[in-house]
Amino acid sequence: MNEELTPGSAEYVAELIARLRATYPDAHCELDYETPVQLLVAVILSAQCTDARVNLTTPALFARYPTVEALAGADPTEMEELVRPTGFYRQKARYIREAAARLLAEYGGELPSEMDALLTLSGVARKSANVVRGEVFGLADGVTVDTHVKRLAMRLGLTTETDPVKVERDLMAIIPRESWIEIAHLLVWHGRRLCFARKPACSVCPLNDICPRVGVVSSQ
């Protein structure tokens, strides 16, 4: 552990972002989509599911329901079968139909950009709203906190909280606003490629000399 850098300090955060950016210069959202509404659907499906699996299911789903009207009017059972591989398939199919219906009823079939409006959609809470706002509108009034961001923020000493809302508050306090969108992409990519939940590859990690965890709990 490099003693010159205190986790949570501005210098630490700057070094963290610089290293991750150098390691993952192409970090971005890995969900496949063509339209804002398709991204919303993909994000709803991504709950507790890998992006890879979502991307295997969405082509047939989007082909079957090419419009917001089609999504809203889908036969429940048929849609459930199409989204089944992503898990929680009955809930997710219902969220998609209800969200699509609300987009039609309240927003002219378009995706609203306001956080409050997005949060009224079925199956959409802060994590999903942050993803959609960042991807579609380039806006960030928060940091996307998913399972990867939460795990890495804890390991890197950026928070001691476990509640995603509190983790987000801590990250917003120590990360410059202009990096809010990027930091989530970087942490997710790092979590998926090296800083695994179970057996992180610390020996080859570009952060291993500034990570509080390395040398503390070798098995994690």
Next chain:
DNA sequence: ATCCCGAGGG
């Protein structure tokens, strides 16, 4: 706090 729920890895 609990439920929703499938798929892959160790």
Next chain:
DNA sequence: CCCTCTGGAT
């Protein structure tokens, strides 16, 4: 078998 995967609603 248990844990994890870009959570959210009740």
